[in-house]
Amino acid sequence: MTNQYQTEHYRELDALHHLHPFTTHSSLRAGGARVIVRGDGPYIIDSDGHRILDGMAGLWTANLGHSRPELAEAAYQQMLELPFYNTFFRTTHPPVVALSRKLAELAPANLNQVFYGSSGSESNDTAIRLIRHYWALKGEPKRRIIISRKNAYHGSTIAAASMSGMAHMHAHSYPLYEGFRHIMDPYWYGESWDGETPEDFGIRAARALEEEILAVGPENVAAFAGEPVQGAGGVKIPPESYWPEIQRIVDKYGVLLLADEVITGFGRVGTWFASEHYRIRPDLITFAKAVTSGYLPLSGVIVGDDIVEALMAHDDDFNHGYTFSGHPVACAVALKNLEIIEQERLVPRVREFGGPALAKMLAKFKDHPLVGEVRSVGLLGAIELVADKRSRRRFADPGRVGLICRDHFFREGFIMRAVFDTMVMAPPLIWEQQQFVEAEAVIGRVLDLTLEDVAGEVAA
Ligand SMILES: Cc1ncc(COP(=O)(O)O)c(C=O)c1O
Numbered sequence: 253m254t255n256q257y258q259t260e261h262y263r264e265l266d267a268l269h270h271l272h273p274f275t276t277h278s279s280l281r282a283g284g285a286r287v288i289v290r291g292d293g294p295y296i297i298d299s300d301g302h303r304i305l306d307g308m309a310g311l312w313t314a315n316l317g318h319s320r321p322e323l324a325e326a327a328y329q330q331m332l333e334l335p336f337y338n339t340f341f342r343t344t345h346p347p348v349v350a351l352s353r354k355l356a357e358l359a360p361a362n363l364n365q366v367f368y369g370s371s372g373s374e375s376n377d378t379a380i381r382l383i384r385h386y387w388a389l390k391g392e393p394k395r396r397i398i399i400s401r402k403n404a405y406h407g408s409t410i411a412a413a414s415m416s417g418m419a420h421m422h423a424h425s426y427p428l429y430e431g432f433r434h435i436m437d438p439y440w441y442g443e444s445w446d447g448e449t450p451e452d453f454g455i456r457a458a459r460a461l462e463e464e465i466l467a468v469g470p471e472n473v474a475a476f477a478g479e480p481v482q483g484a485g486g487v488k489i490p491p492e493s494y495w496p497e498i499q500r501i502v503d504k505y506g507v508l509l510l511a512d513e514v515i516t517g518f519g520r521v522g523t524w525f526a527s528e529h530y531r532i533r534p535d536l537i538t539f540a541k542a543v544t545s546g547y548l549p550l551s552g553v554i555v556g557d558d559i560v561e562a563l564m565a566h567d568d569d570f571n572h573g574y575t576f577s578g579h580p581v582a583c584a585v586a587l588k589n590l591e592i593i594e595q596e597r598l599v600p601r602v603r604e605f606g607g608p609a610l611a612k613m614l615a616k617f618k619d620h621p622l623v624g625e626v627r628s629v630g631l632l633g634a635i636e637l638v639a640d641k642r643s644r645r646r647f648a649d650p651g652r653v654g655l656i657c658r659d660h661f662f663r664e665g666f667i668m669r670a671v672f673d674t675m676v677m678a679p680p681l682i683w684e685q686q687q688f689v690e691a692e693a694v695i696g697r698v699l700d701l702t703l704e705d706v707a708g709e710v711a712a
Contacts, residue, residue, distance in 0.1 A: 259299040262287045273408070286662065291318020294680055294687050296667075305690055307661075307668045307677040312483060312515045313546030316592060317680040323547045323585050323592075330584035339368075339578040347583035354590055358524045359537060359554045368552040368578040372514035372540035373407025375551040376477075379510050379536050380411050381572050382559060383475045386508070389562045395474040398510075399464050401437040403485030406477065406512055406538075415477055417485075433468065435460040437482055438490035441625045441636055441644070454491030458498045465505050475508035475535075476501075480526035483515035483678070486671040487634035489627050495530040508535040508559075514551070518542040519593060519681050521630030522603035529630075535559060543586045550582035598681040602630045606681060609688045616692065620699050621710055631681060635695075637673040637702070640711035647673055647709060657702040666694040 287299035414429035511534035516526035540551030614626035624638035654670030
């Protein structure tokens, strides 16, 4: 049983011994962490017994929801059979072979081989190394620059953080890894000119890539990297014109395309990979998170045939890998996770039910005085909080109102994340009508509570 005493006990020890990711440590120590003790389908339960609707699927991970016994059973059986063996030195094992085969089947046709890691950050580090290695093997070693976008999130290792476009991460004092350039992100609500249509804006945002390629010299550009939908940057959904134009540009200059599908992979937007939804033809896809619904850490890069051919054409080692590349238990859990997603038709269900239900629910809030825009694609959604919805004017001190709103959500038993003043959500794929009804009621209450807190700052 959990009780108040245990909550205080965990909080105290947590504050003394645990450094949390992406956290202001002084304020966490002062306020204490929320202690989560259990998961139950779409809900998580804290140490005081509160049942909380998880609108973020863990951290864009739990596509199947929490605590499915089949995944625990798959892990248990694999631990009894072969808990670990490495995949270095010409060894392999059945779960990694089966999962690789499955991922090749689900990915676009030209992507057939998988290199594994344990986190999204690692998968992007691997992709960066593969991309540069590829160009060296092709006799074009000058092609080293990777262009990505402002507000992109590709991970927190130094290479992945350098490829990311998060100014607050770049502001840390370590030197960034060299060879990355960042262009504008396709954020229509925040970046479009007065009267510019989403389609025109999408073309303009994509052409920033062409300008950058020409500025640094096409002979120096190795790849363009992008999340099909920017997630941690604020669920920025590109206009329909954006990705086709990006594809045209990478094709024209022979630049590789890396699709970071760490959030969008495995059904989130209603296709197995969002590359399919946006009809892009990536040379590499990075994945993590929902491949196991987050039950165990596993990530990887699905690598295009051209890159694999270049590797095959040379006798040298590719000097890269992780102890846990292709961990057998993580692979077994991933296989079971993908099997259930397939059996329960959860990917088409996002198109037929979850995506439309989320869009319909969010649309109910578009006239709220605090709300500048609502948007969604599949089960990725966002609500922009603004001081003046007519002029799109933001609140002073970006992030302050988002945190007020997020804290109300916590207290009301719903998880929605604040990216500055954009509230984002990514519920599990298993949400039923009941969860949308609950979410709608809470969002309505919380927007009103937040409005009360900042009423003096909001345009009438
Ligand atoms: C698109 C994207 N890429 C990479 C990462 C990094 O993944 P990880 O935290 O597993 O290293 C994330 C994490 O949220 C992400 O959203």
